[in-house]
Every structure is written in structure tokens, then in C-alpha cells.
Amino acid sequence: MLTLTPPSSGSLNYRNRVRPSLNRVIPTRITVKCGYGYGFESTNFGVGGSSRADFQSSCAILASKVISQKDESHAGGENNHAGAVNGHKTAVTDLVHIGNDKPLPPKPLTITDLSPAPMHGSQLRVAYQGCPGAYSEAAAGKAYPNSEAIPCDQFEVAFQSVELWIADRAVLPVENSLGGSIHRNYDLLLRHRLHIVGEVQLPVHHCLLALPGIRKEYLTRVISHPQALAQCEHTLTKIGLNVAREAVDDTAGAAEFVATNNLRDTAAIASARAAELYGLNVLADGIQDDPNNVTRFVMLAREPIIPRTDRPFKTSIVFAHDKGTSVLFKVLSAFAFRNISLTKIESRPHRGRPIRVVDDESEGTAKHFEYMFYIDFEASMAEVRAQNALAEVQEFTSFLRVLGSYPMDMTPWNPSSTSHRQH
Numbered sequence: 253m254l255t256l257t258p259p260s261s262g263s264l265n266y267r268n269r270v271r272p273s274l275n276r277v278i279p280t281r282i283t284v285k286c287g288y289g290y291g292f293e294s295t296n297f298g299v300g301g302s303s304r305a306d307f308q309s310s311c312a313i314l315a316s317k318v319i320s321q322k323d324e325s326h327a328g329g330e331n332n333h334a335g336a337v338n339g340h341k342t343a344v345t346d347l348v349h350i351g352n353d354k355p356l357p358p359k360p361l362t363i364t365d366l367s368p369a370p371m372h373g374s375q376l377r378v379a380y381q382g383c384p385g386a387y388s389e390a391a392a393g394k395a396y397p398n399s400e401a402i403p404c405d406q407f408e409v410a411f412q413s414v415e416l417w418i419a420d421r422a423v424l425p426v427e428n429s430l431g432g433s434i435h436r437n438y439d440l441l442l443r444h445r446l447h448i449v450g451e452v453q454l455p456v457h458h459c460l461l462a463l464p465g466i467r468k469e470y471l472t473r474v475i476s477h478p479q480a481l482a483q484c485e486h487t488l489t490k491i492g493l494n495v496a497r498e499a500v501d502d503t504a505g506a507a508e509f510v511a512t513n514n515l516r517d518t519a520a521i522a523s524a525r526a527a528e529l530y531g532l533n534v535l536a537d538g539i540q541d542d543p544n545n546v547t548r549f550v551m552l553a554r555e556p557i558i559p560r561t562d563r564p565f566k567t568s569i570v571f572a573h574d575k576g577t578s579v580l581f582k583v584l585s586a587f588a589f590r591n592i593s594l595t596k597i598e599s600r601p602h603r604g605r606p607i608r609v610v611d612d613e614s615e616g617t618a619k620h621f622e623y624m625f626y627i628d629f630e631a632s633m634a635e636v637r638a639q640n641a642l643a644e645v646q647e648f649t650s651f652l653r654v655l656g657s658y659p660m661d662m663t664p665w666n667p668s669s670t671s672h673r674q675h
């Protein structure tokens with residue numbers, strides 16, 4: 253389990269443990285002991301900087317990295333017969349020099365360079381918050397089918413694991429069709445320097461889990477992630493479960509807690525996979541109030557991907573403004589005039605500057621809340637209309653950051669089953 257502890261040590265502990273009762277190997281969440289001295293002040297977010305320039309330079313850095321990695325391969329690594337470019341095996345013929353030590357000109361980027369595979373030559377490692385069986389783990393599997401999912405005990409830790417190269421990607425739930433935005437996670441996006449490189453929408457099908465032999469009538473408590481409790485509230489009442497609700501960090505963690513503590517009076521709301529992993533019975537399934545319950549996750553990486561125009565892309569930005577009237581209206585117009593659809597707009601209190609005091613000699617003083625605005629729009633940063641829209645937005649804002657420009661999840665809509673079953 254990856255956890256945060258005060259600076260000093262520096263050890264990493266990632267192991268598999270066997271649960272004797274379940275006779276199954278479940279990866280333990282990893283624990284990393286390191287400092288957590290991030291500069292969280294808004295000045296560290298690049299206030300006043302040109303995010304378009306930032307974005308473009310990031311892309312250039314990525315492209316030049318690919319090329320320099322090729323050069324490193326030229327220099328001859330551990331293997332004289334084949335080199336690796338971004339983790340992809342390269343045939344020896346690509347690496348020979350022509351003539352007088354003249355290196356080959358750099359090869360054009362290919363599709364595999366756009367989302368670089370890990371340099372360690374193994375599976376992509378994807379960090380998520382929660383225990384095995386959590387929905388975030390399923391989202392990691394949907395986004396990166398052959399990846400190794402790394403459970404972390406907090407989101408902060410999942411972010412750190414990518415920053416410290418323990419993982420290659422982090423998966424973060426950002427909004428739900430019933431509960432709306434997961435605000436804390438938007439704050440995390442701003443506090444860290446990771447880039448959104450993809451999104452997945454996951455139909456979430458909740459089950460009510462209890463120890464074998466336990467019936468609904470024995471229960472005095474239901475535990476789960478707050479989002480899961482909220483998404484099942486009406487159904488729980490409808491099936492007569494008017495018992496205490498308790499929030500825990502993740503759904504699968506709730507299932508594990510019931511199993512390991514042999515709790516006969518407590519049920520967990522979690523996935524069917526969690527029931528299997530922790531040896532629990534499914535008392536009722538499909539208990540989400542909305543059968544079309546979907547959670548959107550974003551994937552984060554240290555480097556941005558190079559935006560393209562040959563498939564639908566989405567771009568996520570965050571901005572703040574100091575003063576001026578109708579700023580939000582002007583920002584929205586920058587997109588509307590260019591026919592760019594917005595898929596999301598969200599405001600969050602500005603942590604660095606939560607309050608603004610306005611003086612008026614005749615009226616006195618007033619306090620206003622200050623906000624950060626998050627917008628997702630349907631265009632790629634490779635499109636001129638998106639670049640122009642952002643150039644305009646920048647004129648009205650004191651801070652602007654592109655969180656990422658990434659392929660939209662276009663998987664066909666496949667809603668979960670429409671009825672819940674009780675057992």
C-alpha cells in the first residue's frame with residue numbers, strides 16, 4: 253500500500269500477500285515513505301505563464317525525448333543487438349550508423365511514440381486509489397488492458413507514485429452521472445503537475461455484500477465509499493435497509509473490512525469482483541439508483557501526449573481571473589464563436605486566494621469568493637480553432653493551464669442491467 257509518511261526514511265514496500273482464509277493472492281497496497289513537500293501555492297501552477305506555450309513546449313520535449321532516446325540507443329546500451337525506443341524493441345538495422353560516424357536522421361514519430369510505453373520494458377504500471385476490486389482498478393484495466401494495477405491508499409499517493417516513477421500512469425475518478433463532480437480530485441489535478449492523457453467512462457454496477465450466511469435482517473450498518481453510498485441511497489431504503497451508513501475510503505476496502513473483521517452485522521457496497529476476491533456473498537446486485545450509473549475517470553502521466561486531429565479529442569483546462577466584468581461570459585464566447593462544444597464546466601474555491609475584498613467608498617466593503625474554473629471542451633489542441641480559443645481565453649484570465657488534450661472515450665454505450673436482484 254502506498255502511503256504518505258513524514259520525510260526521513262525513503263523506503264518502498266510493495267509485496268504480494270496471501271490471505272490464508274481466501275487462499276488467493278491479492279496485491280497489497282504499496283507503501284512509500286518519503287517527503288510530501290509540494291509547493292501547493294498558486295504561483296507554482298504557472299500563473300501568468302503561457303499555457304499554450306507550456307503545452308507546445310511539453311510536446312516538443314516529448315518529441316525530442318524520443319529522438320534523444322534513440323541517440324542513447326546508438327551509443328550502445330546493455331544490449332548490442334537491439335535497442336529500445338520508449339520501451340519498444342528496435343531492430344538492430346535501425347541503429348547502425350551510415351558512413352563516417354554519421355548518425356541516421358531521426359525517424360518520424362509513430363503511433364507508439366504518442367503514448368510512450370514504460371522504459372523498464374515491462375507492463376505499464378497504473379496506480380489507483382483503493383484495494384483490488386475497486387472500480388478504479390476496473391477503469392485502469394479498461395484504459396490499459398494488459399497493465400499492472402497498483403493499489404494506493406490515497407489519491408495523493410497515486411499521484412506521487414507517478415511523480416516518483418513507481419508507476420507510469422494514475423487513474424482518477426472525476427465525475428459521476430448521479431453524484432456529479434468529485435471535487436477533491438479536481439483540486440488534486442491542480443496541485444500536481446501531471447497531465448491528463450486519456451479518459452474512460454465506466455458503467456458502475458453496485459452490489460450489496462455480506463459474509464456467507466448473513467441475511468439482510470441481521471444488518472445494522474452499510475459501509476462504502478461516499479459516492480457509492482450516495483448512488484444507492486434510494487434503493488437501500490426501498491429494500492428496507494434503513495440502517496446506519498458509514499463512509500470509508502473505497503468500495504473494495506469496505507468489502508475487505510467486512511471479510512477480515514468477520515463482521516456479521518455489516519454489509520459493504522462494492523463490485524461483484526470484490527465479493528469474489530474477499531469471499532463475500534452478493535445479497536443484492538444492481539443496487540445503484542440509476543441503472544445508467546457511469547463514472548468518468550481520467551488517466552494521468554508525467555508527460556502529455558501529442559494531440560491529434562484524426563479522432564475525437566477532448567481538452568481540459570483550468571483558469572482563474574483577477575478582475576473585470578463578464579469574464580466567464582467572454583471565456584464561453586471564445587468557444588461558442590468557434591463552434592467548440594463544452595462538455596463540462598465546474599468552479600472550485602480558489603485555494604490560494606479564496607476571498608477578495610471589494611471597497612466602495614459609499615457602500616463600504618464586500619467580500620467575494622474567488623474561484624478556479626474547470627472546462628472540458630470537444631476539440632484537440634492540435635486544431636487551430638482550439639489554439640485560437642485558448643489564446644483569447646488567456647487575454648481575460650490571470651491564470652490558465654491546459655490539464656491535457658486526449659482522445660475521447662468513444663466506446664459504445666452499454667448501460668448496466670436495469671433491475672436489481674436480491675438474494
Ligand SMILES: O=C(O)C(=O)Cc1ccccc1
Pocket residue numbers: 381382385386387388389425456477479480501502503504547
Ligand atoms: O471506491 C472505489 O471503488 C472507487 O474506485 C471510487 C468509486 C466509488 C464509487 C463509484 C465509482 C468510483
